[in-house]
Amino acid sequence: MQHASRFTRLTALALGIAGALTFGNAAATGFQIRENSVQNMGRANAGTAVAKKDASVVSNNPAAMVNLDKTTVQADVTVIDLTADFNGGGVAAAGTPLQSPLRGGDGGDPGDATVVPALAVVVPLSGQFENLTLGASISAPFGLMTEYDSDWVGRYNAVKSDLKTIDLTLSAGLAITDRFSVGLGLIYQRAEATLTNAVDFGSGICRISAAACTTPNPVAAPFGPQKNDGSASVEGDDTGFGWIVGAQFRPTDALSIGYSHRSEIDTELDGTIDFTVPANVAALFSARGITTYNDGPGGAKLTTPSVDTLSVQYDFNDKFRMMADAQLTGWDSMRSVDIVRADGTAVSSEAFRWSDSMMYAVGGEYDFNDAFTFRAGIAYDETPTNDQTRTPRLPDNDRQLYTLGMTWRATPAFSVDAAYMRIEIDSPTVDVVSSSGSRLTGKFSGHADLFGVAAQYQF
Template sequence: MNRALKAAALCGSALSLIAVAGQAQAGGFALREQSAYYQGMSFAGNATTGPSISSMFWNPATITGAGEGITFESHNSFIVPSADLDATFTRGAIPWIGSGSGKTGDIGSDAWIPASYNAYKVNDDLFVGMSITAPFGLATKPSPDWSGKWYNRSSEVFSVNFTPTIGYRINDMISVGAGIQIQYLQVRLKSAFPLSSTAQNAEVKGSDIGFGVTAGVTVKPMEGTEFGLGFRSAVSHELDGKYIQPAGVALPSGTPFPAMTTGITASTMTPEMVTFSVKQRVSDAFRVAGTVEWTNWSRLGTIHTKPKSGTASTPDLKFNYNDGWFFAVGGEYDFNEKLTLRAGLAYELSPIDEKIRSARLPDNNRYWLSAGLSYKVMENMSLDLGYTHIIPEKTKINIGPGHQDYNPAVGRLTANVDANVNIFTAAFRYRWGGKL
């Protein structure tokens, strides 16, 4: 099989890695878990070149760090979240909605998040490749009969992103890269319908394919020092879906009305992201790295759903997030020719605060503690392992007067959130025609 056929086979095998992305583990509903290699350093240095081409997710210029021949990487993240809401609900004006309190049970869902990367060195200066990732995802599902079911029964966001990439090494100091994002996004939100006396679900769902770009540059001003700057653009989506409303009773007349299903559209946009990283070699065996990342979550305001026909009343989806920030430092040490050890820590400023925090996504600022290793099985094959423990800051939900989700006819929801996350990652890296 020639190299071109091998590359096609690798892209085909990567398609089999697509799976539902679960509980979001970056600010908002983004998924940071795109690399087992960089997971071990809390993603410090993830926009600079290194042994793993997974850095091309954040900075496409880093594809120029790939060696001779064809490189293939399969990264797998296993997320084990724990999030329990100790909630109190005080009913509003609707008579059949009862007050209540108690715990929701674990609202997070364990998840497997795959990612794959391919790179081909065309010549000494030109590189091409492809990544298949899941940059956004969310799955929260409290107990169906919890007291705050009127504000959330389940929430799901799923994405798949294909990014063909090209990189060019201008000289020994500067490399540039760019890519095209082809992104599928699906959203599905459920809550108990307040005008249904039996608490049947109302549901909003929709999906779309959108397009965006990536771009980046790496600069090596001196031997052992590297700076990387990467950009992932916003991706615009025109969600096409349905609003499903169960039968209910009009208030105050008490007149019953039938169930309704209507086609809807909704315009939304996933946020752009800018990542800046630095890496410094301290000795032949030891390197330190850092990353600062900004995500433009503030572009995600209120999403207005519109019926495709008729004048049916359909709900708006209120986000109104702030911008998100992520700061990481880490290092790695070559224990010997085969084994490399790494560790890192990070602090993340969530785009969600108590003013807008919802029962769908009780996100908050968080600390990341990570460790990992790489083991070179053969000259052209390596394995990566990573582990992260995430500790959120003290988190409260207060959906009452002044909150964007508050409905006085439904009632007030307050809750204390007890959460933590464990992430286990593993990757397989292989190269045809050269050494890793």
């Protein structure tokens, strides 16, 4: 029973709830998505906390909402297109006499084009409340979608990974003076996850009963590594609350400095754990009274990280300005993922040991004329992952970002934005043992292309 419990300990959920959150989101390291503004994307996300004509400050720095003097409605859509390849292999039943090379392909390209929308509204008040500005936004700050071929060589570690977070942010900004403002926002977050991978039940049977895999001989035996594949599927969802605070200071007419802090948000992803078990394996488990692989409720805690952003903008003249950002993401909240059943029984604990990471960005804008503004930027984004705990569900690494963007002001009230971002990702390696006992080794390579369009209307 001890071997069976170890074999069916539902590591799929641990690898999924945290691990599956990464490589499919090529927009930022970890599973962060910064693309809530096409204007920001055009300058490599520099200047996010001091943006002057961008309603996304509702969720980036509510203190900067005072920069907008008219009611502003803004809709942004970004398409994230990841291209990734895996080169490697491994062994099934690693470390046992029955270990054999893993069969399967390279998994194909796991990153289909994914659409990330955002919507923001800013409303400056008047009269006795003229120093107060209110705002609301809907955005997706964390998430991903990846899917490997179901028969790929790393199927025991990951097949499908789908995480969605949607935030509703309600903010208020207050101009203390003409040069200093503060802001506060409340965040309501909805998180949903669906995760799948294959399970090598044949290797598990061998650990329970070696005779089942060697009699009359390993080739003819009904059970064995990669002979009795099933699958595990995990679904969970929850809601949580967080907050954001910020400040903006303009020491001179040309210089603006902004800072914001977004809190961690805790959620308990409660849902179901479902297994698909081959008939001969199910019959054997039934005969032995093994129930640890049965379907049932379960869950894990997910904490989305805190984010601290420092932005600076300098206007060289009326036409040309430059921005810089330094952003700290508190990934140390992803130290481990502990899986429990609905009755509180511990299932597993997976160490990730992620570290806090920094993103540095520099960008600029040039007003060609009253109708057109052009942008460009570069950024460097550190990974929170490490070589010791990286898995194929999170083959993340440091990345370099290069962007171009523009705004067309069709009328004084209506404008359209467009931007393109190219992301080059340093090749990460994996060397990991799955819950099925297989060992996967290899290297990922990949890049991403992001395309964004937005529209803004002021009245």
